[in-house]
Amino acid sequence: MKRVISIAIVSLVILSLVLVGGVYSGNVTKAATKEGKITIWAWDPNFNIAIMNEASNRYKKINPKVKFEIANMAKADVEQKLNTVLASGVKTGLPEIVLIEDYNAQKYLTSYPGAFADLTKHFNYKDFAQYKVSLMTLKGKVYGVPFDSGVVGWFYRSDYFSKAGFKANDLINITWDKFIEMGKIIKQKTGKYMVGFDPYDGGLMRIMLQSAGRWYFDKNGKVDIANNPVLKEALISYKKVVDSGIAKKVSGWNQWVASFNNGEVASVVTGVWIIGSIKAEKSQSGKWAVAPVPRLNIKGSVNASNLGGSSWYVLQNSKYRDIAIDFLKQIYAKDIDFYQKILIERGAVGTYLPAQKGKAYTASDPFFGGQKIFVHFSNWMKNIPSVNYGLYTYEADSAIMAVMPDVYSGKLSVDAALKKAEEQFKNKVGQ
Amino acid sequence: MKKISYERYIDLWGWFFSLFSIIGLGLFLFYPIIYSLYLSTFSTKGVVQEFVGIGNYIRLFKDNTFILSLKNILIILIIQVPIMLILALILAVILNDKKIKFRGLFRTAIFLPAVTSLVAYTVLFKMMFSTDGLINQALLSMHLIKEPIPWLMDPFWAKVTLIFALTWRWTGYNMIFYLAGLQNISYEIYEAAEIDGANKVVQFFKITIPMLKPIIVFTSIMSTIGTLQLFDEPINLAAGVVTGSSVGPGDSLLTPSVYIYNICFKYMPNFGYAAAISYIIVIIVAILSFIQFKLAGENE
Numbered sequence: 001m002k003r004v005i006s007i008a009i010v011s012l013v014i015l016s017l018v019l020v021g022g023v024y025s026g027n028v029t030k031a032a033t034k035e036g037k038i039t040i041w042a043w044d045p046n047f048n049i050a051i052m053n054e055a056s057n058r059y060k061k062i063n064p065k066v067k068f069e070i071a072n073m074a075k076a077d078v079e080q081k082l083n084t085v086l087a088s089g090v091k092t093g094l095p096e097i098v099l100i101e102d103y104n105a106q107k108y109l110t111s112y113p114g115a116f117a118d119l120t121k122h123f124n125y126k127d128f129a130q131y132k133v134s135l136m137t138l139k140g141k142v143y144g145v146p147f148d149s150g151v152v153g154w155f156y157r158s159d160y161f162s163k164a165g166f167k168a169n170d171l172i173n174i175t176w177d178k179f180i181e182m183g184k185i186i187k188q189k190t191g192k193y194m195v196g197f198d199p200y201d202g203g204l205m206r207i208m209l210q211s212a213g214r215w216y217f218d219k220n221g222k223v224d225i226a227n228n229p230v231l232k233e234a235l236i237s238y239k240k241v242v243d244s245g246i247a248k249k250v251s252g253w254n255q256w257v258a259s260f261n262n263g264e265v266a267s268v269v270t271g272v273w274i275i276g277s278i279k280a281e282k283s284q285s286g287k288w289a290v291a292p293v294p295r296l297n298i299k300g301s302v303n304a305s306n307l308g309g310s311s312w313y314v315l316q317n318s319k320y321r322d323i324a325i326d327f328l329k330q331i332y333a334k335d336i337d338f339y340q341k342i343l344i345e346r347g348a349v350g351t352y353l354p355a356q357k358g359k360a361y362t363a364s365d366p367f368f369g370g371q372k373i374f375v376h377f378s379n380w381m382k383n384i385p386s387v388n389y390g391l392y393t394y395e396a397d398s399a400i401m402a403v404m405p406d407v408y409s410g411k412l413s414v415d416a417a418l419k420k421a422e423e424q425f426k427n428k429v430g431q
Numbered sequence: 432m433k434k435i436s437y438e439r440y441i442d443l444w445g446w447f448f449s450l451f452s453i454i455g456l457g458l459f460l461f462y463p464i465i466y467s468l469y470l471s472t473f474s475t476k477g478v479v480q481e482f483v484g485i486g487n488y489i490r491l492f493k494d495n496t497f498i499l500s501l502k503n504i505l506i507i508l509i510i511q512v513p514i515m516l517i518l519a520l521i522l523a524v525i526l527n528d529k530k531i532k533f534r535g536l537f538r539t540a541i542f543l544p545a546v547t548s549l550v551a552y553t554v555l556f557k558m559m560f561s562t563d564g565l566i567n568q569a570l571l572s573m574h575l576i577k578e579p580i581p582w583l584m585d586p587f588w589a590k591v592t593l594i595f596a597l598t599w600r601w602t603g604y605n606m607i608f609y610l611a612g613l614q615n616i617s618y619e620i621y622e623a624a625e626i627d628g629a630n631k632v633v634q635f636f637k638i639t640i641p642m643l644k645p646i647i648v649f650t651s652i653m654s655t656i657g658t659l660q661l662f663d664e665p666i667n668l669a670a671g672v673v674t675g676s677s678v679g680p681g682d683s684l685l686t687p688s689v690y691i692y693n694i695c696f697k698y699m700p701n702f703g704y705a706a707a708i709s710y711i712i713v714i715i716v717a718i719l720s721f722i723q724f725k726l727a728g729e730n731e
Contacts, residue, residue: 076696076697079696080696083695083696083700086477086478087477087478087702089478107699107700108477110476110477110479111475111476111478111479111699111700112477112478113478113479199584199680200676200677200679200680200681201676202676203676249562249581249584250562251561251562251583251584251680252557252583255561255562255563391476391699392698392699394676394693394697394698395698395699397676397677398496398677398678398682399496400676401677401681401682402496402499402677402681402682403681404677404681405585405586405680405681405683406681423495424495424496427490427493427494427495427496428494428495428496428698429698429699430474430490430704
């Protein structure tokens with residue numbers, strides 16, 4: 001009896017070892033063939049995932065042998081998974097294509113050298129918006145395929161604004177100071193707040209910075225916080241917005257979206273990707289319009305900026321790398337009709353410039369009172385100043401937000417706050 | 432072939448069967464402990480490593496953000512843990528009284544929060560404590576406040592909200608430990624005390640608390656460790672910020688665990704630095720537990 005048990009145990013152990021070994025040895029085939037399965041990691045089912053589904057269906061007509069597996073995860077999960085797999089050093093378990101937020105592009109490129117495929121020779125990058133291309137360039141090599149733009153617009157309720165006595169032309173090419181003044185009038189005449197505003201969110205600050213072609217870092221990636229005149233102006237504007245009472249203070253995404261969906265606020269200043277959320281409230285159709293983003297009261301600031309946006313990257317060691325590159329080339333750098341479709345269906349403003357001559361970009365939108373909004377967005381997109389996001393955008397963001405309570409309460413002057421933030425930032429990243 | 436003695440035979444099988452757990456322990460417990468100590472001597476950018484020796488630990492003392500996260504949990508530790516444990520103790524004593532009707536129902540009701548999902552209850556608290564939320568509306572309609580309290584918009588109130596949430600979630604959990612401990616105090620002791628003329632309050636301080644001391648020490652150490660590792664509640668209460676710039680207003684809800692997570696997955700991935708922080712947390716937990724043992728007395 002004991003013998004039988006011991007034989008059973010030993011054979012079980014051997015069997016399991018064989019099975020484990022089998023899994024690990026795997027079978028790596030060369031990706032020269034046109035057959036294969038492309039795995040893609042991305043977030044946002046209504047935007048990126050839906051767009052990738054559309055793209056993959058189009059590619060299947062060109063190359064029917066290719067299969068797709070499009071994984072929908074939360075943005076934080078995509079980043080966490082990518083980090084852990086790349087850091088562990090294993091070559092398997094990664095997708096062919098991954099979506100990376102532009103702010104994080106340089107971070108991934110420098111922390112995992114060799115992990116992403118060099119695409120410099122595969123694409124004609126002159127066809128893409130330049131500010132996007134520079135974000136994915138490291139040491140002269142380009143590693144990504146520029147995707148959606150975060151071009152910023154000032155979305156406003158035309159009914160509220162006309163009630164307060166403003167015409168559409170009054171909103172063109174104004175400064176943030178003017179914006180605040182208008183907000184006070186709106187508040188007085190309509191009782192509505194100008195914007196929904198999270199006082200501890202860095203989004204608006206990044207909009208202001210980029211509109212003046214500056215960032216938390218200089219062109220060489222060196223920290224530029226304490227003596228950055230644009231950042232100082234941005235901080236002052238933050239305080240003004242809070243003090244003036246034109247902002248309905250909200251905490252978090254849901255409250256923020258609710259603030260404009262339920263008609264409490266008269267406008268939203270953010271990336272073009274918010275259109276889906278604005279349109280979600282169908283009863284407000286026809287009441288919205290778009291104007292260019294206000295600029296800072298400082299030389300060099302323009303009425304165009306960017307917030308967020310992301311791009312596609314191909315993993316160097318993925319099994320079907322060549323097919324993945326071909327897929328991105330055929331659809332994202334060629335198919336103009338594709339860009340028209342995702343614009344109309346998803347509000348996705350691509351950064352492939354030839355696509356912007358398509359007819360969808362000149363269509364008028366009844367939700368926005370018949371305004372040809374995408375004509376404006378593609379024009380603004382070309383004016384977005386290019387900046388170097390560097391490696392530490394989120395660290396800098398949080399270092400600044402940590403001093404904001406003291407700025408609001410007046411305990412710290414703006415200069416002192418910036419100095420403190422820079423110190424905090426340097427300690428945080430160990431510089 | 433020499434025959435193996437029965438004892439020896441049993442011994443070998445014993446080793447064979449424990450081998451699996453020994454390998455498992457080594458692989459999944461000791462190896463990570465040693466490796467993370469090794470890792471904490473490197474400053475990493477993803478896979479790009481640079482040996483810094485104890486540089487990470489020196490850097491920690493200058494890192495205001497880390498110090499802020501420590502301050503945050505120390506405030507919570509000093510305020511929330513005593514409130515929670517005293518409340519749990521009082522509730523346990525009340526619900527241990529045989530004269531109270533529906534004891535089972537009350538016990539269950541108070542314990543129930545401890546079985547809810549961490550994320551679900553935090554999201555619920557976030558909704559209740561939002562500026563237009565249930566709590567503010569209730570307080571406004573009762574005329575207790577004139578303006579809505581900025582629960583999650585102000586560094587001070589954000590911590591208060593977190594303390595409310597933690598107390599709601601964990602009081603019942605600790606109460607169960609005290610209830611279990613109370614079952615071991617024999618009823619005769621109270622009877623004798625009653626005959627000697629001790630009232631309920633005296634009984635509570637002279638009998639219940641001394642007899643429950645080991646359990647009080649246990650719960651306070653567990654709560655200390657739990658607080659130092661606080662992650663789910665702050666990250667979900669703060670998850671709000673539109674593009675994720677700070678953890679609560681002015682990083683007021685930042686805890687070391689959240690900071691470790693951010694260093695690994697949100698910021699430039701510096702696993703070496705994160706490992707150093709976790710070692711510091713281990714040391715702090717060890718010191719605090721040691722102090723609590725000493726304060727509680729000698730032989731526990």
